[in-house]
Amino acid sequence: MLTxxxxxxxGRELAQFFDVTxxxxxVTRSITMAPRAGRPxxxxxxxxxxxxxxxxxxGPGVEAFLTQELPWLAERGARTVxxxxxxxxxxxTALARRLADAPGVTAVEVNLSCPNIEDRGRVFARDGSSAAEVVASVRAATRYDVPVIAKLASDVADIxxxxxxxxxxxxxxxAMINTPxxxxxxxxxxxxxxxxxTGGLSGPAIRPIAVRCVWQVHAALPGVPIIGMGGVTSGRDALEFVLAGACAVAVGSALFHDxxxxxxIQRELEELLTERGFDRLADAVGLAHHPPGSGPRGRTDLEESSL
Structure with a gap:
């Protein structure tokens, strides 16, 4: 379960309510090189x-993040993406290099839903070659032991x-999906x-879109880890993403009111998995892609009976 x-x-805000570790x-807000005041x-x-x-x-920019926000998370032992x-x-690339030697970075998430000012403002996530160029640059500038996560948008011709x-x-x-x-x-x-x-739409309204994206990508790239997100408000919502192919789930706008x-949601998900006979979440990942009658570990009823 991620934010x-x-x-x-x-992270300080949520720490008032539960242990972020x-x-x-x-997952931090998207960090930029320079401070940004945001939109009106x-x-x-x-x-x-x-x-x-x-x-x-x-946001305050990467320098303030590295001196004020990341150390607080690292001191508490939080896994920080x-x-x-x-x-x-x-x-x-410059951002990835600034983070390369920073202690406490568990992974880097590349927010591709940003306009490319060198290409008429076209969003990186909507063009495969542009997205790949960004990811490759971040991968090259990041330590080999720090995973790079590409965050995708749903409003594309072919996700x-x-x-x-x-x-x-x-x-x-x-990671999918970013807000349409x-x-x-x-x-x-x-x-x-x-x-x-215009703005980005989040909440339960987008969950069917997000589940569809996770389903399609898992079917095409079954060996690639997927973080599913978009309108998760309950353990049932989280399990839907897992069954579609996500191995982790992120919670977003639900945090604004709860x-x-x-x-x-993590507790509810654990209870649902136990009720359905799963020993591990990994056994449920992508199970909706398997033939009807598949058991908790993806075996069919016939295979179960032959063991």
Missing amino acids: ASGCGGT RLGAF TPRMAETPSGLLNAVGLQ VSIGGGTVAEY VAVARSCVDGGADAL VGMSVDVDSMRPALAAG PYACPR
């Missing part, structure tokens, strides 16, 4: 079963093709609900 990037603050990993307000708006946001990667975002391949390009570029794992682009108009003010107009969501 989704941007939904757990710096109990998480599979704490309003930049969050509720929608049916969802939440729109256009925060704009607000550092999410990074940039506007050019060179910026991603399997993008996923395959990222793996070919050196990604050790994939949405919009809401306030009918009273007759203006967009967000100052930026700061205890991660330990609660």
Whole structure:
């Protein structure tokens, strides 16, 4: 069980409610080279079963992160996945180099849903070759023992093709999905609900999209670890991602109204797995792809009876 990037603050906020070392990993907001003030307000708006946001990667920049935020997490023994975002391949590379020798970095998550300012603002995640170039640059600049995770977007023509390009570029794992682009108009003010107009949609509304993406990528790349995310609010939601092919699950917008969501969902997932006869979560990963009648470890009823 992980936090989704941007939904757990710096870690200090969640630590008021539970021990962050109990998480599979704490995922930071996307860190940028320079401080960023973010987009103008309003930049969050509720929608049916969802939440729109256009925060704009607000943050203090990598230097402040390395001196103020990462040490706090490292001192407490939290497994920390550092999410990074940039506007050019060179910026991603520079970020990876700054993190290469930083103690306490468990993995690097490459947020590919950033506009490429060198290519008319096209989002990296929507082009397989651009995404692969970023991933390859980060992989080359990161210590060999630190996994690189490519975070993918759903609003692409072929997410399997993008996923395959990222793996070919050196990604050790994939995270999906990032928030798809949405919009809401306030009918009273007759203006967009967000100052930026559009924003990323999260919450239960996107879970079927996220499960579909995990399903497709796992089917095509069964040996690649996948972190599933998008609208996880319960253990049943988490199990759905696992059965579709995710070996880990991240919780995002649920934390905004329930700061205890991660330990609660983990407990619910463990109970569901036990009820269904699983000894390990790994035995359930991708089981929905197996033939009907498969047992808890992927064996069919006939295979079970012959053992």
